[in-house]
Amino acid sequence: MATSNSHRADGRAVTPLRPSGRALRGTGGAAVLGTVLLGSAFASGAAQAAPTAPATAPSAVSQAVAPVAPAPAQALDSSEKLRWGSQGASVEQLQSALNDEGASLAVDGKFGPLTHSAVKDYQQSNDLQVDGVVGPETRGSLNGSTPAVSGGGASVPAPASSASSTGQAIVDAARTQMGAAYSWGSSNPGVSFDCSGLTQYAYKQVGIDLPRTSGQQVDAGTQISKSEAQPGDLVVWPGHMGIYAGGDKVVDAGRSPGAVTERTIWGNPTFVSFR
Template sequence: MAQKNTHRAAGRAVTPINAPSAAIRTASGAAVLGSVIVGSAFTMQGASAQSAPAAPAPSTHTVSQAAPSTKSASAPLNAGHTLHSGVRGESVSALQAALNDHGSKLAVDGVFGHKTKSAVRDFQASNGLRVDGRVGPETRGALNGSSNGSSSSSESTSGSAIVDAAKSQTGVRYNWGSTDPGNGLDCSGLTGYAYKQVGKSLPRTSGGQAAGGTTISKSQAQPGDIVHWPGHVGIYAGNNKVVDSSPSQGGVTERTIWGNPTFVSYR
């Protein structure tokens, strides 16, 4: 009787003689013949690696957010209304930025509140100025870096131009309520006209003009400042003279100052 060969090659799987001719496919697509898998495992691994998306490399870049700054690069403060508690707007924002340049730590929000006033007072005390918490010509000049430098020179030139503009209307008749030299001028119409020629806007009435600027002493007055009596204003021309429009003089004249007026600066 013939005996079956029981010798096998070491490590080799047996393929049944009656295995179907069609290969069985695995889920991965490799052909299986009996228990022998056709195809290299390394080839399958390579195909799997090519089809899987690469994981993004971890970022080494760190984004940091700085705390909001209270300091802002400031431009020179423009001459104009005195700044004080309760005032709001871009002029106050510029003031706050200027104070921050001098060591304050204010929020630049355009609101002249308690903190801004305290910062103004501290600046005034540190610079030998009158400590009143208000920003008029002297404090503004100090914040701009010079109270007697280019800022003062510019203001002096502006003041002379204001006086010249007022004098140019000498002889124009007085007309209450008018701001047009062609129709005559009242007192505040003349002062408003003169300031307009140098690009400055004043309140319309004499009372508004007196309240809108900084009250100064006569010794501090410079040509171009406002001279104010109750219900009346004029332009200080220097040497105790004023250019004004009044009904008693019939219109615009230059004359000697009388009584005890108040001097108001918009420098």
């Protein structure tokens, strides 16, 4: 009897393995082929292929850094007193500061009648002494702060030596015109002056531009007592003025004696200072 040969003959086609129509189901319902979980493999591959969502980029608004506001600059960075006749960069700063407060001034660095009026308006509106002079109190107010004070609480004055030398220079300038004739409305060095023409001339020699008439000059300065008067201050009578020379003396251009002279003060004049 022929022996059954369990070996396939050479060259015989081998039927490839294919999964049964009734595929086994593994845990979770994944199709199983041998020991491989096809469904799990596919699911794993899909999970690996999905890109990770990037983190939300911060917005431009959150990244922006708020700018730091600079400290406000002082309106006036000079400690010098400013008054009618002052000129320069400090007056330009003053005019700009007054414009910020509602004035309409040309920023030309010349402290004239319009600037003087604007200063007085500002002082009136801010409960300051209304004298048209920008000293520590007015300057401090414009700068939004209190004026600089000494240990005792008083405003720090300008050096006495500087004020004294300027005042003496004013007196000396007036004395150079002694002998010039009196003439109403005149300001002609070496020839003739009226009273306010002489005071305007003497002050101009030290760089202070006073207005022309006696009334304007009085309004531009600060009235002081006789005990406070120093050489160079104005001595004022109704309709007349001269320059205080110290020692109860005045240099003035008077109708009588009709010339520029130095003489003893008479009556009860007032005193006006530009210090």
